[in-house]
Amino acid sequence: MKVTEKDVAYVADLANLELTGEERTGMVRDLNSILDYIERLNELDTSNVEPMAQVSDRSGVDESRQGSERFAYASREDVIEGLRKSLSQEVALANAPDADGTFFRVPKVIER
Amino acid sequence: MQLAQLTIDVARSAVQERKTTALALAEAHYACIQKEDGQIGAYLTLCKERVLEQADRIDRMAAEGKPLPPMGGVPVGIKDVMSTRGVRTTAGSKILGSYIPPYDSTAVARIEAAGAVVLGKTNCDEFAMGSSNENSAFRPVRNPRDLSRVPGGSSGGSAAAVAADMAVVALGSDTGGSIRQPASFCGVVGLMPTYGRVSRYGLIAFASSLDHIGPLAKTVKDAAIVLRTIAGRDPMDSTSADVPVPDYVTELDKPVRGLRLGVAKEYFGEGLDAEVRHAVESAIDKLKSLGCEIVPVSLPHTPYAIPAYYLIATAEASSNLARYDGVRYSYRAAGVKTLSEMYRRSRDEGFGAEVKRRIMLGTYALSAGYYDAYYLKAQKVRTLLTGDFEEAFRKVDAIVTPTSPTAAFRLGEKSNDPLAMYLADIYTVTADLAGIPGISIPCGQTKEKLPIGLQILGKHFDEATILRVANAYEQTA
Numbered sequence: 001m002k003v004t005e006k007d008v009a010y011v012a013d014l015a016n017l018e019l020t021g022e023e024r025t026g027m028v029r030d031l032n033s034i035l036d037y038i039e040r041l042n043e044l045d046t047s048n049v050e051p052m053a054q055v056s057d058r059s060g061v062d063e064s065r066q067g068s069e070r071f072a073y074a075s076r077e078d079v080i081e082g083l084r085k086s087l088s089q090e091v092a093l094a095n096a097p098d099a100d101g102t103f104f105r106v107p108k109v110i111e112r
Numbered sequence: 113m114q115l116a117q118l119t120i121d122v123a124r125s126a127v128q129e130r131k132t133t134a135l136a137l138a139e140a141h142y143a144c145i146q147k148e149d150g151q152i153g154a155y156l157t158l159c160k161e162r163v164l165e166q167a168d169r170i171d172r173m174a175a176e177g178k179p180l181p182p183m184g185g186v187p188v189g190i191k192d193v194m195s196t197r198g199v200r201t202t203a204g205s206k207i208l209g210s211y212i213p214p215y216d217s218t219a220v221a222r223i224e225a226a227g228a229v230v231l232g233k234t235n236c237d238e239f240a241m242g243s244s245n246e247n248s249a250f251r252p253v254r255n256p257r258d259l260s261r262v263p264g265g266s267s268g269g270s271a272a273a274v275a276a277d278m279a280v281v282a283l284g285s286d287t288g289g290s291i292r293q294p295a296s297f298c299g300v301v302g303l304m305p306t307y308g309r310v311s312r313y314g315l316i317a318f319a320s321s322l323d324h325i326g327p328l329a330k331t332v333k334d335a336a337i338v339l340r341t342i343a344g345r346d347p348m349d350s351t352s353a354d355v356p357v358p359d360y361v362t363e364l365d366k367p368v369r370g371l372r373l374g375v376a377k378e379y380f381g382e383g384l385d386a387e388v389r390h391a392v393e394s395a396i397d398k399l400k401s402l403g404c405e406i407v408p409v410s411l412p413h414t415p416y417a418i419p420a421y422y423l424i425a426t427a428e429a430s431s432n433l434a435r436y437d438g439v440r441y442s443y444r445a446a447g448v449k450t451l452s453e454m455y456r457r458s459r460d461e462g463f464g465a466e467v468k469r470r471i472m473l474g475t476y477a478l479s480a481g482y483y484d485a486y487y488l489k490a491q492k493v494r495t496l497l498t499g500d501f502e503e504a505f506r507k508v509d510a511i512v513t514p515t516s517p518t519a520a521f522r523l524g525e526k527s528n529d530p531l532a533m534y535l536a537d538i539y540t541v542t543a544d545l546a547g548i549p550g551i552s553i554p555c556g557q558t559k560e561k562l563p564i565g566l567q568i569l570g571k572h573f574d575e576a577t578i579l580r581v582a583n584a585y586e587q588t589a
Contacts, residue, residue: 003476015430015475016437017468018456030469030530031476037531038419041489044496051491052498054321055307055547059572060353074350083347084215091214095441104439109451 207462217314289540296565430474
């Protein structure tokens with residue numbers, strides 16, 4: 001058992017989840033089962049392997065350029081209304097569960 | 113007009129030549145949805161107003177004798193992870209149950225600019241996380257070929273809509289196999305383009321380094337037309353590649369004779385169903401008879417793809433899904449007293465079981481003390497897996513494999529065993545990790561009449577070759 005009830009509580013806290021008692025028990029079981037399977041990655045010696053966060057720098061780029069220069073095509077001017085107009089306040093608030101027409105409204109932030 | 117025979121060219125020509133109208137085509141599809149979708153569940157939202165507006169635009173063009181754009185009047189479905197302005201977009205989740213985006217995703221904007229008529233938003237696993245469509249917060253999708261079976265996932269609604277003639281083509285998204293596996297299960301064509309080929313702007317993010325948008329279609333040619341329409345650099349997505357887009361449709365007719373096709377034993381091992389193996393081997397023989405050279409290749413790190421994938425995808429998801437906080441949009445739990453209680457309860461009530469499981473796994477893999485052992489390790493294995501393909505593609509032009517180890521399984525069969533469900537993606541996650549394109553095309557069926565899929569994987573930005581091979585095979589079928 002790698003993951004304990006305590007670990008699940010800690011991780012749920014990091015992820016801003018509460019989870020019911022039943023969900024926590026299920027989570028301990030599922031995470032252990034998945035992590036047991038994932039354990040097989042340790043069969044591979046990766047001490048001399050570079051990590052790969054994404055594929056974009058391996059293909060479709062100008063190989064003669066280095067580093068961020070390779071992605072020069074993706075940069076743009078830093079202007080207020082560049083590629084599209086900003087959303088109006090009305091549109092930006094339209095999906096809010098609670099808004100007063102000017103601001104998003106949330107419960108009390110300071111807990112005492 | 114028979115809906116079942118409608119391809120993009122047939123539909124567009126019929127509208128162009130005034131044999132029918134874009135509106136009549138859309139209405140015929142809505143009639144089919146009305147009749148069939150109660151039991152299938154492919155659509156979550158229909159957008160009739162948007163249909164009327166677009167069909168009217170196309171029908172006016174046809175009436176004035178103007179040439180229609182390449183998808184003029186063609187009814188399409190859009191997976192509900194792509195934002196559509198003014199049309200509810202849920203990602204199959206309760207947390208976005210009433211979300212109405214203020215803008216269109218680039219893929220939707222481009223397909224509409226090409227004349228397509230968006231019928232509605234198709235059902236999917238919640239946040240595209242699943243291989244069976246049973247994780248939709250609204251309802252599962254059933255496989256039109258056999259209603260006791262799943263359509264695959266996560267683009268199950270898009271695959272089922274195309275298979276059941278409720279759309280001519282549909283857009284899906286693929287993070288670990290979510291276009292190709294449902295295409296295989298439903299007996300349609302599903303294409304995942306190279307990472308960066310199609311803009312992700314407006315796609316609700318699951319795992320940003322793995323998410324791809326692509327078409328589900330009845331024919332390879334239709335998939336090529338859709339890809340030509342949606343591909344290409346988009347300044348709104350900095351990861352969209354600055355690589356010229358060839359005319360995939362004219363490329364289809366180039367001969368396949370002399371192409372070298374790799375076959376990797378790692379894709380034909382334990383767990384592969386005997387009937388699927390037989391169908392795929394027969395398809396490979398057929399490709400050989402068309403003049404392709406079959407070359408054994410080795411992709412030795414394949415067995416490590418699923419574990420690497422489920423660390424990387426969940427880590428990225430845990431970060432991407434942190435935005436659902438119940439403040440700016442998304443569900444907020446009722447009666448909460450403090451901010452932290454609001455976050456927790458909204459997320460607890462808004463997310464389904466699989467999404468929470470993946471957020472937990474991803475958060476764990478990124479947490480202090482575990483980052484190196486899990487996340488970093490998986491990224492290194494991703495390098496090895498990608499290297500396997502780079503090595504193999506020095507010798508071959510494409511690689512042929514089964515799309516899925518089995519045909520469609522039954523609803524409920526794997527839903528209580530997350531690991532068994534993850535293994536349904538065993539032949540598809542590799543291409544997502546390496547960022548290479550892959551297509552699934554029908555290659556026969558099992559004794560129970562369930563479709564089987566053949567997967568063809570290609571080099572980065574070489575969709576043209578896999579479409580060409582797929583088209584040549586389709587012509588023989």
